[in-house]
Ligand code: B12
Ligand code: SF4
């Protein structure tokens with residue numbers, strides 16, 4: 001702890017109460033205090049998670065850094081955890097219909113990028129503290145920092161660590177973004193909450209890929225949220241499971257009873273533009289870099305660039321078996337410089353079927369130079385011939 005003489009007799013309990021009361025004025029929905037002790041249980045958990053090959057690769061790789069705040073910050077004395085609630089419902093959602101199919105961005109990507117929304121709030125929180133405590137030091141982070149935001153929030157009593165892996169706040173549900181500030185202030189810590197999942201298993205049962213391999217245990221490689229953020233070609237099984245998701249997956253939160261009736265609309269910058277949250281799929285296939293940046297650049301779901309979104313749009317059109325998309329998909333198959341997108345277009349054409357798609361696949365197979373893409377075209381052709389044999393049987 002710092003030995004700033006001006007702190008002698010400082011009422012930390014009162015400061016904490018004042019800070020919590022100030023949360024709404026800082027644009028924050030809940031604040032909790034965690035000790036800055038090492039996260040020893042989490043460390044064991046992260047090591048085991050890695051051993052089992054269940055990491056996504058998006059986590060900070062240094063487990064020591066992830067679990068010991070003292071390696072990130074000189075003499076940490078507390079961590080202030082914040083939660084900011086976001087909407088779960090689209091106002092006037094545009095219809096997805098034949099000829100005008102739409103994809104969906106997960107709720108964590110609606111409105112402006114939550115990283116900037118939370119960084120802005122954490123900066124205000126730091127300033128608030130600075131004005132009251134001379135010698136205050138702080139280090140804020142959200143998502144991309146080394147700490148586990150969920151582990152900090154859990155320790156700070158913001159919510160329980162649920163079977164779907166989310167931190168669920170009893171009052172806000174799980175539609176909350178998390179962030180934190182490590183400080184040198186000895187604020188008294190809050191108490192973690194009891195688990196409230198009980199015997200419920202709805203999230204585990206609803207997970208489309210069985211990625212929730214146990215309560216609170218995710219195999220990231222199977223998680224649709226993760227899969228939508230990859231840039232490679234995916235397996236047939238996973239492409240079918242992606243449905244029309246363009247970024248992320250909300251299934252294990254949508255089915256959660258703790259989220260019933262929870263839709264937070266009080267932060268205007270987190271409100272979605274329905275046309276961007278649920279965009280038309282076809283225009284995404286030919287969208288240019290500049291237009292993509294203009295439209296989706298401020299959404300968190302665009303952090304991996306346009307390639308995964310375009311790939312997912314191609315997958316979604318295949319899953320919809322959208323006949324009107326065949327010419328555009330043939331264009332991708334013939335001319336797109338990215339082999340993964342050509343291969344995915346082949347899969348999609350195989351799903352939609354028809355003579356035009358079959359002919360395009362046959363031609364592409366003779367000219368395709370990428371081995372993986374060729375194999376995808378061959379699989380699509382086989383799928384089509386099996387399908388036409390089947391329909392022959394049925395007639
Ligand atoms: C990597 C990552 C992902 C990966 C992996 C997710 C995962 N569950 O591990 C992928 C890409 C799949 C992903 C998806 C999503 N993510 Co993400 N992600 C992260 C990131 C960067 C690191 C998470 C991590 O380290 N996971 C490793 C696991 C092992 O640790 P942990 O979950 O952090 O910690 C918990 C466990 O260790 C558990 N635990 C500890 N000891 C033990 C022991 C046992 C026996 C068990 C069972 C558990 C357990 O308790 C800890 C606290 O809950 C965090 C931001 C951050 N810096 O922390 C955001 C974060 C977790 N993501 C977030 C969100 C919103 C999502 C999505 C909902 C987005 C979407 N709609 O698609 C999904 C949800 C998927 C899911 N069911 O978890 C939010 C979660 C908010 C909340 N309310 O919980 C975070 C905190 C970002 C933020 N700052 O708001 N994400
Ligand atoms: S985000 Fe989707 S795929 Fe991942 S655990 Fe939840 S329901 Fe399963």
Ligand code: SF4
Pocket residue numbers: 162163164165196197198200201202203204252255256257258
């Ligand atoms: S669906 Fe049920 S088990 Fe899953 S997180 Fe919600 S309350 Fe817990």
